[in-house]
Amino acid sequence: xxxxxxxxxxxxxxxxxxxxxxxxxxxxxxxxxxxxxxxxxxxxxxxxxxxxxxxxxxxxxxxxxxxxxxxxxxxxxxxxxxxxxxxxxxxxxxxxxxxxxxxxxxxxxxxxxxxxxxxxxxxxxxxxxxxxxxxxxxxxxxxxxxxxxxxxxxxxxxxxxxxxxxxxxxxxxxxxxxxxxxxxxxxxxxxxxxxxxxxxxxxxxxxxxxxxxxxxxxxxxxxxxxxxxxxxxxxxxxxxxxxxxxxxxxxxxxxxxxxxxxxxxxxxxxxxxxxxxxxxxxxxxxxxxxxxxxxxxxxxxxxxxxxxxxxxxxxxxxxxxxxxxxxxxxxxxxxxxxxxxxxxxxxxxxxxxxxxxxxxxxxxxxxxxxxxxxxxxxxxxxxxxxxxxxxxxxxxxxxxxxxxxxxxxxxxxxxxxxxxxxxxxxxxxxxxxxxxxxxxxxxxxxxxxxxxxxxxxxxxxxxxxxxxxxxxxxxxxxxxxxxxxxxxxxxxxxxxxxxxxxxxxxxxxxxxxxxxxxx
Amino acid sequence: xxxxxxxxxxxxxxxxxxxxxxxxxxxxxxxxxxxxxxxxxxxxxxxxxxxxxxxxxxxxxxxxxxxxxxxxxxxxxxxxxxxxxxxxxxxxxxxxxxxxxxxxxxxxxxxxxxxxxxxxxxxxxxxxxxxxxxxxxxxxxxxxxxxxxxxxxxxxxxxxxxxxxxxxxxxxxxxxxxxxxxxxxxxxxxxxxxxxxxxxxxxxxxxxxxxxxxxxxxxxxxxxxxxxxxxxxxxxxxxxxxxxxxxxxxxxxxxxxxxxxxxxxxxxxxxxxxxxxxxxxxxxxxxxxxxxxxxxxxxxxxxxxxxxxxxxxxxxxxxxxxxxxxxx
Numbered sequence: 065x066x067x068x069x070x071x072x073x074x075x076x077x078x079x080x081x082x083x084x085x086x087x088x089x090x091x092x093x094x095x096x097x098x099x100x101x102x103x104x105x106x107x108x109x110x111x112x113x114x115x116x117x118x119x120x121x122x123x124x125x126x127x128x129x130x131x132x133x134x135x136x137x138x139x140x141x142x143x144x145x146x147x148x149x150x151x152x153x154x155x156x157x158x159x160x161x162x163x164x165x166x167x168x169x170x171x172x173x174x175x176x177x178x179x180x181x182x183x184x185x186x187x188x189x190x191x192x193x194x195x196x197x198x199x200x201x202x203x204x205x206x207x208x209x210x211x212x213x214x215x216x217x218x219x220x221x222x223x224x225x226x227x228x229x230x231x232x233x234x235x236x237x238x239x240x241x242x243x244x245x246x247x248x249x250x251x252x253x254x255x256x257x258x259x260x261x262x263x264x265x266x267x268x269x270x271x272x273x274x275x276x277x278x279x280x281x282x283x284x285x286x287x288x289x290x291x292x293x294x295x296x297x298x299x300x301x302x303x304x305x306x307x308x309x310x311x312x313x314x315x316x317x318x319x320x321x322x323x324x325x326x327x328x329x330x331x332x333x334x335x336x337x338x339x340x341x342x343x344x345x346x347x348x349x350x351x352x353x354x355x356x357x358x359x360x361x362x363x364x365x366x367x368x369x370x371x372x373x374x375x376x377x378x379x380x381x382x383x384x385x386x387x388x389x390x391x392x393x394x395x396x397x398x399x400x401x402x403x404x405x406x407x408x409x410x411x412x413x414x415x416x417x418x419x420x421x422x423x424x425x426x427x428x429x430x431x432x433x434x435x436x437x438x439x440x441x442x443x444x445x446x447x448x449x450x451x452x453x454x455x456x457x458x459x460x461x462x463x464x465x466x467x468x469x470x471x472x473x474x475x476x477x478x479x480x481x482x483x484x485x486x487x488x489x490x491x492x493x494x495x496x497x498x499x500x501x502x503x504x505x506x507x508x509x510x511x512x513x514x515x516x517x518x519x520x521x522x523x524x525x526x527x528x529x530x531x532x533x534x535x536x537x538x539x540x541x542x543x544x545x546x547x548x549x550x551x552x553x554x555x556x557x558x559x560x561x562x563x564x565x566x567x568x569x570x571x572x573x574x575x576x577x578x579x580x581x582x583x
Numbered sequence: 584x585x586x587x588x589x590x591x592x593x594x595x596x597x598x599x600x601x602x603x604x605x606x607x608x609x610x611x612x613x614x615x616x617x618x619x620x621x622x623x624x625x626x627x628x629x630x631x632x633x634x635x636x637x638x639x640x641x642x643x644x645x646x647x648x649x650x651x652x653x654x655x656x657x658x659x660x661x662x663x664x665x666x667x668x669x670x671x672x673x674x675x676x677x678x679x680x681x682x683x684x685x686x687x688x689x690x691x692x693x694x695x696x697x698x699x700x701x702x703x704x705x706x707x708x709x710x711x712x713x714x715x716x717x718x719x720x721x722x723x724x725x726x727x728x729x730x731x732x733x734x735x736x737x738x739x740x741x742x743x744x745x746x747x748x749x750x751x752x753x754x755x756x757x758x759x760x761x762x763x764x765x766x767x768x769x770x771x772x773x774x775x776x777x778x779x780x781x782x783x784x785x786x787x788x789x790x791x792x793x794x795x796x797x798x799x800x801x802x803x804x805x806x807x808x809x810x811x812x813x814x815x816x817x818x819x820x821x822x823x824x825x826x827x828x829x830x831x832x833x834x835x836x837x838x839x840x841x842x843x844x845x846x847x848x849x850x851x852x853x854x855x856x857x858x859x860x861x862x863x864x865x866x867x868x869x870x871x872x873x874x875x876x877x878x879x880x881x882x883x884x885x886x887x888x889x890x891x892x893x894x895x896x897x898x899x900x901x902x903x904x905x906x907x908x909x910x911x
Contacts, residue, residue, distance in 0.1 A: 146782075147781050157774055158767075167783065214782060
């Protein structure tokens with residue numbers, strides 16, 4: 065059978081970065097294909113290429129025997145490919161009905177998908193009672209429905225859904241899943257792009273796993289969940305973590321916090337943090353303790369609230385309630401710059417944010433500006449720690465490789481002489497080898513008495529470095545404690561199947577373990 | 584109440600036309616003085632200008648700061664056609680509008696790639712460059728401009744009917760346009776251009792259409808201006824003050840509403856009449872009003888009206904439910 069969509073050897077390069085790398089993928093008429101993979105795997109780029117928002121550097125894309133890779137986004141839409149956005153993008157000043165009418169007016173000319181009129185779609189998507197409201201007044205779940213409804217009004221044959229579950233809570237996700245099942249009854253072909261594997265597990269006929277711009281595995285969901293390649297990509301190299309020779313290293317560096325003899329006092333204590341972005345809840349009563357000289361890891365899938373937690377500690381997102389204390393002093397109301405100067409909390413943000421147009425040396429010196437007490441020998445110490453940078457001090461930061469930029473970002477943060485260094489998504493977009501190298505340097509800083517809070521989406525070397533771990537899911541701490549107590553089951557539940565949602569998987573049993581203070 | 588209004592747009596249009604007819608009689612040359620008539624003609628021209636700009640900025644999201652150029656082109660082309668070809672006024676008037684539309688589409692076409700502030704700045708540059716060009720172009724009289732053939736100029740009463748028809752015609756065209764596919768596309772492109780593409784809308788053709796219509800109406804307003812001034816110069820026909828007035832009228836009245844610009848125009852004219860002797864005060868007051876509108880009522884007076892109206896509806900509903908449900 066001829067596939068409805070054929071992606072044939074497609075690559076997309078942005079400058080030196082290869083986002084999609086010689087990728088080939090077929091989508092059959094009427095199937096639901098899930099595409100999963102870590103952040104930066106190229107999923108959204110792939111979707112943009114198919115939808116015509118971007119053009120492939122090389123390769124061809126065919127829709128039902130017609131080549132579409134040269135077409136513009138609106139032409140692709142008229143041929144019957146609908147797409148939703150990760151963050152809903154309604155026509156906010158128009159009514160819900162008019163949102164759909166726009167799509168119906170420009171309706172797919174050659175699509176064979178079942179045609180529904182606007183009112184029928186409003187009924188189907190449960191938006192009828194909101195039809196005359198301006199779209200800007202809807203809640204997130206309603207907006208997600210509107211995204212779908214608007215694309216259905218286009219009368220598409222193929223619907224590309226980009227992270228449609230992002231930002232929704234358990235019961236909302238379940239409702240969305242039911243709704244998607246209804247949509248597929250209409251005879252539509254669906255491609256569901258998801259960061260989190262579990263959402264697509266029940267829906268998809270096949271799941272494709274992407275990593276570094278390539279499809280690493282395609283198959284039925286059950287098979288994918290068991291694929292060692294996938295488990296590896298999501299959970300990191302487990303055997304290494306469990307090997308006995310790794311254990312002593314950690315306990316020497318940071319003794320068991322429970323015993324408390326050698327561990328420092330609690331340096332950072334966050335209690336019952338609540339935060340949200342508009343309607344999206346980000347933190348639901350998160351609590352956390354970091355002891356002096358300790359490395360603490362915060363893990364969890366995309367959207368769990370990890371970055372929000374970092375920003376909350378720095379005062380970069382407003383808290384609805386909760387307190388942050390450093391050294392017993394309540395800093396909840398302190399502005400960010402006072403936290404940096406006085407508490408010496410320093411954040412190395414996700415995505416590095418080096419000053420691309422400045423040299424490595426200038427970047428480092430800018431890092432020093434933030435702290436009053438820093439001495440000149442800081443620079444020597446930092447360059448000593450990252451010899452890779454020493455040979456490149458005159459080079460523009462923007463021309464460094466991803467790994468070097470991450471090193472520079474950490475080095476710059478270290479320049480301001482932090483007591484607590486918070487690193488958000490250290491290994492994001494880095495190869496394991498480079499990530500490991502950076503962890504090794506952090507380890508040396510830890511030995512010199514620096515306190516670390518490491519936020520990671522994927523379980524990598526972080527477990528070997530950290531002396532305690534918090535596992536976050538949808539803004540809630542579901543595990544907190546010694547990394548060795550964290551069960552394979554817990555990780556698998558959060559990362560691969562999720563819980564509170566899956567119909568197949570058993571509800572989490574092993575996570576009943578002492579979920580940290582917090583609530 | 585809101586739903587009832589939506590279901591009967593025709594009724595509303597009929598109301599507007601009825602009101603217009605009443606005003607037509609009430610303000611007709613037979614009733615008002617010559618000076619008052621002159622003010623009314625100016626008012627009608629301002630309504631057209633404000634609505635033309637509103638179509639771009641309010642409905643399509645194109646923050647054009649160069650609409651005064653369309654006024655100038657309309658005024659000049661009409662005058663040139665009258666002077667050189669001696670066509671009837673109606674024909675020259677319409678050619679002026681058409682020329683403005685063509686000019687708008689051609690000059691704005693390369694600017695449509697730019698977004699937001701960059702688009703706004705580039706349209707302002709087009710306007711400034713054009714007026715500099717006009718000052719130095721001998722064929723159109725350079726700095727001293729053009730004098731219209733006196734025989735071709737209609738009386739004040741004649742101008743009144745031209746202005747009236749232009750305003751009413753453009754209002755009707757807008758009203759209709761906003762109910763077609765194109766009207767939906769305007770608003771979709773305004774709210775989210777990329778999302779509009781994903782439902783099959785070609786933003787380029789939508790923008791071209793919006794500028795074409797807006798520039799045509801502005802060009803007609805330019806023709807009205809030329810009739811009034813008889814002698815036009817780059818400084819008067821391409822005046823940037825006109826652009827500022829459009830901005831003030833639409834912002835105060837309510838962007839993206841059909842009647843908002845008209846209300847804004849009435850306010851502006853009343854204010855200018857009251858403060859005739861104090862030109863500086865008038866200018867300052869405009870600025871203050873603009874800032875106040877942006878701060879206090881970003882949706883303009885129309886926004887304020889609809890909020891109070893829905894609040895009143897809510898209040899009534901609460902009253903009804905309170906009286907309907909028995910107290911414990």
